[in-house]
Amino acid sequence: MNHSSGLLQKYKDEKMWLSGDGRCHSPRYNAKYCSYTMMELTSQEIVMFDLVQVSQATSSVAMEKLGFQNCMKSFDESGLTGDVLATDRHVGIRKVLRAEFPDVDHKFDIWHLTKSVSKKLTTKATFKECEELGPWINSVKNHLWWCAQNCNGNYEVLLEMWTSIVHHVTNVYHWNSAQYFYRCAHDQLSENDARSEKWIAPGSKAHKARSEVVFDKRLTKDLQHVTKACHTGSLEVFHCVVLKYCPKRLQFSYPAMQARLQLAFLDHNNNVGREQAVVTKENTKSGSRVSKRWS
Numbered sequence: 001m002n003h004s005s006g007l008l009q010k011y012k013d014e015k016m017w018l019s020g021d022g023r024c025h026s027p028r029y030n031a032k033y034c035s036y037t038m039m040e041l042t043s044q045e046i047v048m049f050d051l052v053q054v055s056q057a058t059s060s061v062a063m064e065k066l067g068f069q070n071c072m073k074s075f076d077e078s079g080l081t082g083d084v085l086a087t088d089r090h091v092g093i094r095k096v097l098r099a100e101f102p103d104v105d106h107k108f109d110i111w112h113l114t115k116s117v118s119k120k121l122t123t124k125a126t127f128k129e130c131e132e133l134g135p136w137i138n139s140v141k142n143h144l145w146w147c148a149q150n151c152n153g154n155y156e157v158l159l160e161m162w163t164s165i166v167h168h169v170t171n172v173y174h175w176n177s178a179q180y181f182y183r184c185a186h187d188q189l190s191e192n193d194a195r196s197e198k199w200i201a202p203g204s205k206a207h208k209a210r211s212e213v214v215f216d217k218r219l220t221k222d223l224q225h226v227t228k229a230c231h232t233g234s235l236e237v238f239h240c241v242v243l244k245y246c247p248k249r250l251q252f253s254y255p256a257m258q259a260r261l262q263l264a265f266l267d268h269n270n271n272v273g274r275e276q277a278v279v280t281k282e283n284t285k286s287g288s289r290v291s292k293r294w295s
């Protein structure tokens with residue numbers, strides 16, 4: 001309680017940049033609980049969370065939406081202000097923000113958008129005469145990240161930067177079909193680099209398939225929600241802490257889940273900003289990447 005009160009006092013007069021995400025607790029196949037968490041992006045502190053059980057909603061998707069609504073209501077009651085909120089592309093959450101919180105600048109996690117683009121391109125690359133798309137998938141994902149980080153918050157600039165990829169993959173670096181971004185930002189490629197790239201022929205089936213993904217109506221519309229390049233990766237770190245206290249292979253009562261989430265909340269916030277341990281002056285200490293998951 002004292003920790004929560006301190007957070008409310010700390011952020012009371014600030015317009016926060018927040019990220020939000022839901023986590024379902026699934027010991028078997030159906031989720032019994034869903035926790036929704038809000039994090040302040042600058043400090044990476046957890047400022048709000050809500051626990052919903054399945055009896056309060058109709059599905060895990062509906063539980064996430066309800067948890068989000070409860071967090072937003074708690075924000076209003078506490079006098080806190082969220083200037084920017086980054087979430088995934090959850091349709092229900094988008095509707096809630098449009099209808100009930102129109103003043104909040106809703107952004108999408110750029111990682112979720114790049115993942116969607118990657119899946120579409122991977123599917124296209126399996127089609128006949130579209131195999132050339134495969135080697136370019138990672139480059140396209142990186143390009144979308146770069147566009148979001150360098151558009152200066154301008155949707156029109158972001159859109160032109162993003163669609164420029166259809167020219168670059170054909171070994172064309174200047175074009176006249178744009179107002180803001182009409183040439184590639186990279187240096188001129190050397191002859192050796194240009195020869196080593198697997199360019200896609202303009203007008204080919206592979207190029208048309210790539211253009212279908214790049215100019216997809218839903219994607220180009222959603223780009224307006226990534227102009228600030230928000231990312232919810234820090235929330236995934238918190239979810240790993242939650243697994244330590246609430247392993248998915250075990251089942252808990254509602255009060256026990258609530259208490260364990262509070263422990264994870266305190267654990268995370270008390271270790272935010274902590275310096276990484278070092279074993280020598282040059283090397284930081286890190287753990288093994290072997291697969292030993294909590295769940």
